[in-house]
Amino acid sequence: MPAPAASPRLEPFRLRGANFNLLVLRLLDPRIEVIVPAIADQFRRAPGFLRFAPLVIGLDDLQAAPQDIDFAGLAAELRRIEITPIGTVGGTPELRAAAQGAGLPPLRAAGGKDEEVPMAPPPAATAPAGPPPAPPLPPGTARPTMVIDHPVRAGQRIWAQGADLIINSTVNPGAEVIADGNLHVYGNLRGRAIAGGADNTEARVFALNFDPELVSIAGYYAVREGLTDAPIGKTVQVRLIGENMRFDRLG
């Protein structure tokens, strides 16, 4: 694939704003000795899930005084089970300050969902001037997408972690393409196609020329030998209806 030649730059870095989609771990209990085993147990059932994924700790639901929570201990325990806390969201200013002291800075959710830093008492709800602000979009509606513009060859494996995957080329026999979301192949799909990686039963597979070695959605799968009734060689959409995979011709 063409890669731009590295050109020498004069400045050593650039600072840019960017939006990220992050998971929030909302704490409902202030006790580390309760939280951490519960998380560890949850993730043992899905090994690899969230491994080293950045995580924000949500403090909104926590009814506790700052001195009751050992943020430094919590961060250390989470890192021990391979989860990377990067900051906090919500909660009282005292809680946020305590967390910041333990190296977890407060983050502000984009989209105006988070409250402003209370500098002054909130304005009294008298005479609302102008139209009310549009309701914010539910978080997580914009799913990131990974786009691949070259053929995926035998032995290559492409995984769109937490994202949709679009392949603008062919997926050859012996190749594997995996999307936690939907999977689109605008070419021949001849390798293994896996969608809905993180138990996402709503995920679908779309292929311009459907001829896979294996197709799987959220853990349900079919190998080529079992695809006798599927429209092989056609433009196809695959989705789960209950526990059955359904193959529909498109176009």
Add this chain to the structure above:
Amino acid sequence: MAQVIVVTSGKGGVGKTTSSAAFATGLAQAGKKTVVIDFDVGLRNLDLIMGVERRVVFDIVNVITGEAKLNQALIRDKRVDTLSILPASQTRDKDALTKEGVANIIEELSKDFDYILCDSPAGIEKGALLALYFADQAIVVTNPEVSSVRDSDRILGVLQSKSKRAEEKRDPVKEHLIVTRYAPNRVEKGEMLKLEDIREILAIPLLGVIPESESVLKASNTGNPVILDDGSTAGQAYKDAVARFLGEDRPHRFIDPEKRGFLSRLFGGRAA
């Protein structure tokens, strides 16, 4: 700067060394200063096919370990004077090759040659990875057979991720396809993969189709690269491929089944 070309395939026995020998000879015949390096340390073959096995004194491992100078190990071809061969070692294994050692050899050869051909061993292990690491261009050799096409596809993926150009995020390695042992009659019968099917899967430009020919075996056994045999269809096809590589536009030959005459059908004659 010399162009470094790797001749590779993934699978063994598809004609890498035959193609390396033919291609290097063809480039040299076109007046290009060419050296061909055998990377198949431990299973050296290139010297046999080039007919220089009786002149090997030092080899690539001797050069890397400093036991010999590069000039002492290079063998000048007696038929084409712009062609040299750097043989592999028969007694060592591929661990004797190091990235630094190969880098030094290629850098030194770059000063004197236009083209450096690297004849890769089969597989995707150390020897093959070193042969393709420094490549600017790659000639992928494939047989019209599913496992060969699958392995070539695999090696194309490796070229895209493990070559020096990929690591340094420079322009990618330029890829060329050579299909060898192509027998149009057997393709017609459905015994071999069609050229179009191979091209569709590998999706790289086609440099040449070399027809199945008995002259290839004869050429290998007598140590004369088949490209020197003007009467051979395989030799002519390699000549076309070299010309295309150097920018000439030539139509592909030997890809359609021969119209067999009454007599040849009667006596079962075969193409030379």
